[in-house]
Amino acid sequence: MGLLGCKRRNADELPAAKGEKAPPSGPLKAPDSSPGNSGGGLWQAARVDSAPDLRFAFALFGAAAGTGDSDYVCSPWSVASALAALAPGTTAEARDEIAAAVGPPERLRREAALVAGSGGGGDGVLQVANRLWVDEGHIPNPSFLAGLELWPGAGVRTAPISRDPEEARALVNADVAATTRGLIPEIIGEGTLSGMTAVLVNALYLLAGWLQPFRPEDTAEEAFHAPGGTRNVAMMRASLETGHARTHSWQYLSLLLALGMRAEVVLPPDYPAEPLTAGRLTTLRQAATPCRVDLHLPRARLEAGTRLSGPLATLGVGRIFDVAAPAVTGVTDQPLCISDAVHRAVLRMDERGIEGAAATAMVMRAVAFRSLPEVEMVVDRPFSLLIGHRVTGTVLFMARVASP
DSSP: OEEESOOOOOGGGSOOOOOOOOOOSSOOOOOOOOTTTTSSSSOOOOOSOOHHHHHHHHHHHHHHHTTOSSOOOOOHHHHHHHHHHHGGGSOHHHHHHHHHHHOOHHHHHHHHHHHHTTOEETTEEEEEEEEEEEETTSOBOHHHHHHHTTSTTEEEEEEOTTTOHHHHHHHHHHHHHHHTTTSOSOSSOTTTTTTOOEEEEEEEEEEEEBSSOOOGGGOEEEEEEETTEEEEEEEEEEEEEEEEEEETTEEEEEEEBGGGOEEEEEEOSSSSOOOOOHHHHHHHHHHOEEEEEEEEEEOEEEEEEEEOHHHHHHTTOOGGGOSSSOOBOSSBSSOEEEEEEEEEEEEEEOSSEEEEEEEEEEEEEEOOSSOOOOOOOOOOSOEEEEEEOTTTOOEEEEEEESOO
16 A cells, blocks of 8 residues: 655654543534545545444454454444344343443434435445344234334334244345345344244445545456465555555555445554454544555455354343343243344445445244243133234224123
């Protein structure tokens, strides 16, 4: 990555990262990503006050990706949204665990509305769905539904989870495939819904073009020093005016995308290198200044699936998985626990921009607090009969049966 006409003090003398700043206490505002906003052309300083979001993103990535040297991608926003949407349907202790990991659920919901409000049009599309799928034999909790409706793309669906789990699986997967434009055709695997009661799914799709596009004719094969050895890859090239930083031999680059999005590229001094941390990223963001950058950036196509129970337990979110003391008590008419939590993400980067999709599914099953008493009811005399709507309580028919 070369620099042209970049004047700055010696950034290698900047102090090392010492943590993140606290998030702002005021109302959330959409960033101004218009050209020239920073006074330095098509560049805008990255937020350095997003400590809770960064903390969870780095903690989840570290717990899920591990320390290996293979490709990995996840969507911290999708996982955090699924947890925050689930939180009102859990016990106070479980809500505390979720809030400690991802931040206050109400704040995440407001942020989700702000991000989803980026909408589409022009050179970008952002689509978000938050769906609760409930077995046709169970009643969703009205208060939980009221909270879920505040999330972008919210909806509740019934499905034959107990009667025909494979049909229900097909319905869930088809909905996720539609939201993600086919990038994630399946989030629920075969046999997963057998014996289950409900599924809470977050899905998202992002298509965002570069504000300063790469010209395809400038892309050429260049060496990339991968963990398995050096090989030639398709390397995009452009001379761009953008934010760049170099601290302690780490390099940072910020590239603006449509819809108020950005791509941040962080290059370590050498490989293998110490892991990137939230504190290091914050320091690099703070040090970034406008430069003319001769950029060589490879195309990328990444895809990964993750079972979340282990990583979330590492982050302190464990009560929702506890069968002995079910903590998901406010989603349906029965106490539930998370039987399986799965996540899948896809990310593509080329000369046009970024295309990505992610889905997170919280699969729930009913758990009885205690054994139920056995009783007998013989309807052998006149009786009353009411036919009503399970959720609203509306009585459609009422009868007295005296002589059947």
